[in-house]
Amino acid sequence: MLISETEKVDKTVVVLGALLHDIADSKFHGGDESVGPKKARQFLNSQNISEETIEHIIKIIENVSFKGGNKHQEFHSKELGVVQDADRLDALGAIGIARTFNYGGFKNRKLYDPEIKPNLNMTASEYKASDAPTINHFYEKLLLLKQLMNTKTGRKIAEERHQFMETFLQQFYAEWEGKK
Secondary structure, eight states: TTGGGGSSSOOHHHHHHHHHHHTGGGGGGGTOTTHHHHHHHHHHHHHHOOHHHHHHHHHHHSSSOOSSSOOOOOOOOOHHHHHHHHHHTTTTTHHHHHHHHHHHHHOOSOOOOTTTTOTTTTHHHHHHHOOOOHHHHHHHHHHGGGGGGOOOOHHHHHHHHHHHHHHHHHHHHHTTTOOO
16 A cells, blocks of 8 residues: 555555455466456455456456566556555565565475576566576566566665665575675
8 A cells, every 4th residue: 555655546446456466376376377367356246346447457467467588568557557566565675585485495496506597588488487496586586676666666665675685695695605
């Protein structure tokens, strides 16, 4: 809600888009990106939400996530920009770092392997299938998010969280190399 306070947006669309954008994250449904929009539509229909609002929310759900591979986004709205910034901010900073390592552990990925370099040129399908070490995710996604922010408020918050992640990585490498 913090970002929506500084933007002229339909707050109902923003709130419902934010709450429902991960209702069925494709990462936990075999990569099927249709499950989330279907579940969201079922829920919204049960709440007697207008079809116009439902369509807007579904478009947000279909377009909010970072998918790697430099995917071009077809749909744009101020509401999507706000929800997308909030989603991206969740991936940055201290909580973003914690989530990254939690997911890496869940997927049984290596923490770090200096022999496996980050791949910044993956297709969307390669990005989805990647089992690279968790530290690589910082370079393949997290450190790219700051430049993708849509709103002034999002950019300001992202800058601070981005800097925190840079500091974390400096400390991580110093400890890894036994310098600290």
